Amino acid sequence: MISFENDYSTGAHPRVLEALAATNLEPAPGYGTDRFCASAAERIRAACADGTADVFFLVGGTQTNAVVISSLLAGYEGVIAADTGHIAVHEAGAIEATGHKAIALPEHDGKLRAAEVEAYLEGFYADANYEHMVFPGMVFIAHPSELGTLYSLAELEELSAVCRRFHIPLYLDGARLSYGLAAPESDVTLPDIARLTDAFYIGGTKCGALCGEAVVFPRGGMPRHFLTHVKQHGALLAKGRLLGVQFDTLFTNGLYGEVGRTAIDAAAELRRILSEAGCTFFRESPTNQQFVILENSQMEALAERIRFSFWERVDDTHAAIRFVTSWSTTAEDLAFLETALAATL
Amino acid sequence: MISFENDYSTGAHPRVLEALAATNLEPAPGYGTDRFCASAAERIRAACADGTADVFFLVGGTQTNAVVISSLLAGYEGVIAADTGHIAVHEAGAIEATGHKAIALPEHDGKLRAAEVEAYLEGFYADANYEHMVFPGMVFIAHPSELGTLYSLAELEELSAVCRRFHIPLYLDGARLSYGLAAPESDVTLPDIARLTDAFYIGGTKCGALCGEAVVFPRGGMPRHFLTHVKQHGALLAKGRLLGVQFDTLFTNGLYGEVGRTAIDAAAELRRILSEAGCTFFRESPTNQQFVILENSQMEALAERIRFSFWERVDDTHAAIRFVTSWSTTAEDLAFLETALAATL
Amino acid sequence: MISFENDYSTGAHPRVLEALAATNLEPAPGYGTDRFCASAAERIRAACADGTADVFFLVGGTQTNAVVISSLLAGYEGVIAADTGHIAVHEAGAIEATGHKAIALPEHDGKLRAAEVEAYLEGFYADANYEHMVFPGMVFIAHPSELGTLYSLAELEELSAVCRRFHIPLYLDGARLSYGLAAPESDVTLPDIARLTDAFYIGGTKCGALCGEAVVFPRGGMPRHFLTHVKQHGALLAKGRLLGVQFDTLFTNGLYGEVGRTAIDAAAELRRILSEAGCTFFRESPTNQQFVILENSQMEALAERIRFSFWERVDDTHAAIRFVTSWSTTAEDLAFLETALAATL
Amino acid sequence: MISFENDYSTGAHPRVLEALAATNLEPAPGYGTDRFCASAAERIRAACADGTADVFFLVGGTQTNAVVISSLLAGYEGVIAADTGHIAVHEAGAIEATGHKAIALPEHDGKLRAAEVEAYLEGFYADANYEHMVFPGMVFIAHPSELGTLYSLAELEELSAVCRRFHIPLYLDGARLSYGLAAPESDVTLPDIARLTDAFYIGGTKCGALCGEAVVFPRGGMPRHFLTHVKQHGALLAKGRLLGVQFDTLFTNGLYGEVGRTAIDAAAELRRILSEAGCTFFRESPTNQQFVILENSQMEALAERIRFSFWERVDDTHAAIRFVTSWSTTAEDLAFLETALAATL
Known part of the structure; x- marks a missing residue:
């Protein structure tokens, strides 16, 4: 039956499959230390216009959100998200399973508003009992959002400014980033995202790969011993090449x-x-x-x-x-x- | 360079890649509800001679161990493993990250001895302070072990009997199971494993797949709401078809x-x-x-x-x-x- | 300075202190196995009109909520609470630290409404994606609520009926229970609470003790190996007598x-x-x-x-x-x- | 019956009880912000000869170990302990419940040997796969040990030097510290402990208090937002005065x-x-x-x-x-x- 059910109902873009076949018999070291991952990371750094960005390849979206968010939060911190945010609703409590609260703020067309995030942060520190509450330790947004909407560059700038004022990271879930970047209505580019966020991922699973998400920590911001953190959360792929080859292909010739x-x-x-x-x-x-x-x-x-x-x-x-x-x-x-x-x- | 470094340095067996290409454009529902997963599960049940077995496909070995073990343990329980066991040494504390202790017993050629497991269990319940200690809630073995060695059928029977005497599950990590089953020295078959354990996985990543492990819960023993547990741990693949097609191929024509x-x-x-x-x-x-x-x-x-x-x-x-x-x-x-x-x- | 700041700014009721002094030199076994705890539990069972109730003494309120809630939830479950609920706001993420989500519903004078809880539960199971969401696994209420308000008997009956329809426990935080029971406006008694809930605690810290909360699991409903669960969460008092003597006194002669x-x-x-x-x-x-x-x-x-x-x-x-x-x-x-x-x- | 069962079978030293009675009706703010806690902390700083030490009062030993250790470790780290260590055996997995592994090394009369700790640390970083293993992030010792034995000053100096060489904290469980300090055989003083460790606790429960342990972070080393961390783990006592009065008394006139x-x-x-x-x-x-x-x-x-x-x-x-x-x-x-x-x- 013809399907418009989602953007992960077919396999991979044919050029991705071809690349997997072409490289299949070349032996490569494990856990993302192969030449394909290195090349893919280099191409992504170029696409982000950030030669110092750290790039790490993970398998799926919920996994990426849980691994990245838990790596960036202190134990006493939680993550602010829209109440329609994937982490707040449809990840089966993956964030809470790592010990952190998802702090839900009202959505507006699936998006957070910078002014409301700022008001929440100001209110938190103005509360006499804030030490008995979960510290707001980062902000989560999805671009496109879970409702298909997009942040404007001005909106991203504002959110970024609020986060920087409060010294907390801004993290962007780019599960469907290729569609956001390609939308004619959008004025946001990949270098903008790299400049304005502290971590984000470039979605592969929903954008032409068999599986895989490329996490980017702009400006060399990958947390210390991130590989061990990934391993501990069962997210380190033995055949990292599978992710490397796919993203290397996706970022070659504009795929x-x-x-x-x-x-x-x-x-x-x-x-x-x-x-x-x-x-x-x-x-x-x-x-x-x-x-x-x-x-x-x-x-x-x-x-x-x-x-x-x-x-x-x-x-x-x-x-x-x-x-x-x-x-x-x-x-x-x-x-x-x-x-x-x-x-x- | 020619590599004998490990069994995951190349891609997938060519027949696996061919099957991925052949099915690539067929739309399929997500999260393992596709026809490829259903067919693969059916073939695995047949290979295990257990028509009632539950089968679930996950991506990697550490992930599988953490997800399955945490789904089978109560909060006050830990898992017994050989002190060379992968979960005790080389998974970066993935078991502890789910809140459970890995209880290490001495290895003998990489294996646990049933008599020592039994003595530990007897000693535990004989200790006046056992309520202040981590309950031994399951037994973890790898077959082949991390040192390439194999349990004999008699050894497996003994371990299974001890576990059943103490009403705790026996879980077998089969990351390299194809090599264990193929070893001429071995008298252990897949139906034996299904009969004697309460959960095990059939390794794909190290046995010809790009990625993937097939978890088997013999006798309909999958924990309640296991899919949600998997999702919560970031281990539910959106394109479940990727795992279904691979295992369907691996269990077709004896691959x-x-x-x-x-x-x-x-x-x-x-x-x-x-x-x-x-x-x-x-x-x-x-x-x-x-x-x-x-x-x-x-x-x-x-x-x-x-x-x-x-x-x-x-x-x-x-x-x-x-x-x-x-x-x-x-x-x-x-x-x-x-x-x-x-x-x- | 005269203080109306809270109900825990002074020490213990003088009769509690006297009892501690009177029993001070009598040796007693540790961890709640002493005769004072036994006597206090017996008096509480009588006050609850439930001779089969399990009673366990813990030290403080946030601790009690986290320990009891995590003992009653499966890994894939969260707890429903009013959005003003103590666990949702003022316990620094203690529930999330045990891996569970606090699912906030709108408060009405600090209380949950049975009809809204029922609608949430019905909506959850009607959602096609419910397996990707946190299962609502119990309901948390405080009586008196965090705003000093009280459930009527009819309201408690309704909440209890909803929970039983969905086979999830109803848990009542009684940090200030003595004040709720003493309010002339209230038609709710301790036996009502024991009859209608599945777990609750009788607050001591805010009701005349130096410290201590008495957890009651009506109808023999204490989770298996609860003592070990308590120990694991750092909540098992070595000198359990301290709690036993206090609650024995509080439940003697109507104190x-x-x-x-x-x-x-x-x-x-x-x-x-x-x-x-x-x-x-x-x-x-x-x-x-x-x-x-x-x-x-x-x-x-x-x-x-x-x-x-x-x-x-x-x-x-x-x-x-x-x-x-x-x-x-x-x-x-x-x-x-x-x-x-x-x-x- | 006359009891030599343990050192927590009777109540509190009479002078402690007297102080509780004498201060009972004085209103005090909650959560350890009262004047008794302030005075006790000041006396403890003086006794430690460290005017910059941070002091925090907790309720019990297992709680203190879990709270302090989890506050000092990164997610990818575990804690080294003797295999007879309380955290490794008799705390029901409280450390693992916070997500961290207790790494057991062989005990010698209940103690760790500095040379063996050093060898473990050197071996860890020499292992090609160390990123796949739990990082040894701190060292736990008990003084007196669980077997009643004591570290000599030379032994403590050596352990401290090893920890400092590897930039990991040395934490000392002083559940029975008063007995260690009083032993004529011992050459270790409280200022020595403050100088050589990075965190330790002065036991109250087993040393004359009804309950309570005083955590000391020498040299202003308390982790950021420790109070919130304590609250999140259910370990923040509302009537902090109960702990303040007791420790203030225990550190007055050499009690x-x-x-x-x-x-x-x-x-x-x-x-x-x-x-x-x-x-x-x-x-x-x-x-x-x-x-x-x-x-x-x-x-x-x-x-x-x-x-x-x-x-x-x-x-x-x-x-x-x-x-x-x-x-x-x-x-x-x-x-x-x-x-x-x-x-x-």
Whole structure:
């Protein structure tokens, strides 16, 4: 069945698979010390315009968030996130399992507002009992957010300034970063992110790789003995080459950008199709996730023809659903969807 | 450089890569709910002769040990392991990071002895202060062990009987299980392991896959809400298909056995070469890891021609080193080693 | 300086101190196995009208919450609490430090509403992605709440019914239980609490003891090996007698009730004084904590004459402050306060 | 029954109880910010001859070890201890519950040897795989040790030098410190301990207090936000005055020394009695714990007349038992023991 269910339903971009095949028999040392990882890290540093950035390859998103966040927090600190943040809702308590609280602030289109983060931090230190509370030790954002929205450069600048004023790191979850970078509406570049955050990851799993996320600590900011921390959390891949080869390929000849643009172009066409089919949009999103509201009966009829994600119940008779494009979405997939919508709505 | 450094220095067995390419564009639902995982699990149940076994796919060995052990222990319990056990030494405290103690008992050729485990358990409950101590809540063994040695069927039967007498699970780390199953000296089969343990994993990373370990809970013994536990520990792969396709291939047409036999045959030739070169064996091993003692100067000369692992310092002038074969070891590799040894010893 | 700062600013009720002195030289075995603890537990069982209740003595409130909650939750579970709940705000992340999430629901006068808890639980299991979220594994309430308010018997019955419908424990933090039981407005008794909850504690620290909280698991519900769990969390007192003697005294000749009534009577007089002084009440409270709003300048003037707690900022020129009575509040203290208020407001 | 079972079987030294009674009605702020804690800390700084030492009062020994050790270790670090160390054996995994490994080295009369610690540290950093292992992040010793033995000043100097060479803290568990300081055989003073360690605690629970341990961080070395760390671990006492008053009393007019000397004098008499009764000593101890070997039948007969601790099984027919003196041991107790021994041996 044609699927718009998510951006990880197919395998890897063909050039990634080809690179894995081409390098398969070359012996390489383990745990990320191979030449592929070194090359990928170098290409990522270049793409970030930060020659001093530390780069480390991990396997998946929840793992990356838990490993990075716990490496950057002191025991008495927690992490501020939007109440729709992945770490606050959909990671099964992975942050708490490392002993830290996720401190939820209200979301606005899936995003934190710098002024509200600042007010929280000021209020915390103004509270007479703050020593009996979890210290706000870092700020977590996702770009694109879990709702497909994007921070503007001005918004990122403000968040960064607040974090620096309070001497806490700003961490950006870039699980779908290629789509954020490729969105025409966005004025944020990879060098901007490297300049304004203290840690972030460049998503691979949802952006064309079989698996893998590239963690970047700008300005040589990787925590001491990070490799041991990663190992302790079961996140150190023996065949680090698997990650190195993939990211080396994604950052060669602009493939990471190409992956993003393909999906973003498909998303534009998807928006047109949904709009012309008369769908009400649940949220506006400039990236590869599109959300619309259907009547329950329409949703059920459509589900017999095509795969999508149920997002949330809207009322007794309506639901929000999500369509996602990726590097592997084809014109045929979109045409099929248009036909399916016409037949069911 | 020709490498005998370990069994994870090359990529995947070619048939595994081929299967990944062949299935690459088929959309599949995430998190292990795809048809490849279902098929792989079914094949593994058949290979284990346990139609009721629960099978779950994880990414790496340390991750698997930490996730499975923490899912099976109560908070007040720890895990008994040989003092050479991977979890006791080389996993950077991953077990302790989940809040549990690794209780080390003396190793004998890398193995636990059932009688010593039983004596420990009896002594524990005979101690007037046992409520102030960590309860021994499970037994961890590796097969092959970290030193390449194997439990006999009789030894496994004894350990299993002790665990069942004390109502604690027996868990077997099968990171290199294909080599153990393929060793001619061994009388232990996969159905034996499924029958005698309460949880074990079938190693993929070191046995022909790009990554992946298949956890088996015989007799429907998977802990309640294990998927959430896995997610919480950052170990749930979004593209579960990556693991499903690989294990489905490894358990089709006997590939997992073939991977093991290739390496074991190479190890037999390796032993012959080492022996004829006059090497002293550090430990006897019937599997794909072979340990010899060299003078430091010999070791250094050899290291310029071929890759191997430094194992440990023996005395001021000697060291133990390790050679490892795998599915990708070739006759040419072995011939090269023979020549290199002749040139340096 | 006369203090209405809190209910733990003086030492112990004189009869408690006398009992400690009277038993001081009698040798007793350690860790709660002494005859004082046995007697205290028996008296508490009688007071709860539950002859099968398990009783365990711990030292302080945050400790008790963390130890009890972590003993009752599975790894994949969190605890529901009001967003003003002590565990959600003022315990420095003690719950998260044991690996569990505190799931905050909106407070209503410091309390959870059964209907909202039920809706949360129903919504959780209706969510297609619930396996990727923290399971709601128990419900935490405080009685009196952190704002001094009380659950009615009907409210407790409803919460209990919801918890039983979803097979999760209801846990009640009784740090100030004596004041709740003594409040004339309350229709809730100790046997009610034992009948309707699955675990609760009878506060000692804030109710006349030097230290100590008595945890009650009604109907023999103490988790297996709880003593070891307590020890592991550093909460097992070597001289358990210290807790046993105190609670034995508090539950002899109705002292625990007397402690509560003394403070509640003082609180009634306190309310009269505050009201007649023209204070605006910040919250209505039927127990020993009274909250009023003062202008900042009034607050500062009053602070030079008497001790109270700053509670929270109301606006730029006003603050909420808290006065607390206890067993040691005297008529002279109250008269002094009346004079101080007259002089400053 | 007369008890030599341990040094925490009676209540508090009478002067401690008197001080609690005398200060009982004076209101004091909570959480250790009271004048008693301030005074006690000042007296302890003077006794340590370190005017810059940070002092913090906690409740019990296991709690103190877990809280202090976890505050001083990075996530990737563990703590070296003798394999008889309290944290390695009898604290129910409290260290592991905070995520850290207790790294056991062989004991020699209950003590670590500096040369062996140094060899372990050198070996660790010489191991090619050390990044995959738990970093040795501090050294734990008990003085007196769990077997009643004492470090000499020279031994402490050596251990301190090793720790400083490797930049890791030396932490001393002084649960029974008063007895160590009072032992005539000892050349170690409190200022020596403050000078040579990075953290230690002065035991109260086993040395005359109802409860309480005074943690000392020499040279202003208390970790940042230690109070919040303490709170998070449920170890912050609301009525901190309870600890302040006790330690203020113990360090007034030399009471802490007196408590120690009383027990040490009693232990000398105890040794004479045991020796003259023909007992074989299991271990030589210069402090208040004395260990002898009895035939099982003798042990059982003696147990009907007097309380002592079973220590460990020696062989099928013999056991090691422990007698402990304290500030409350009387000449009558000792005379009773002498008679009881005469009647049973």
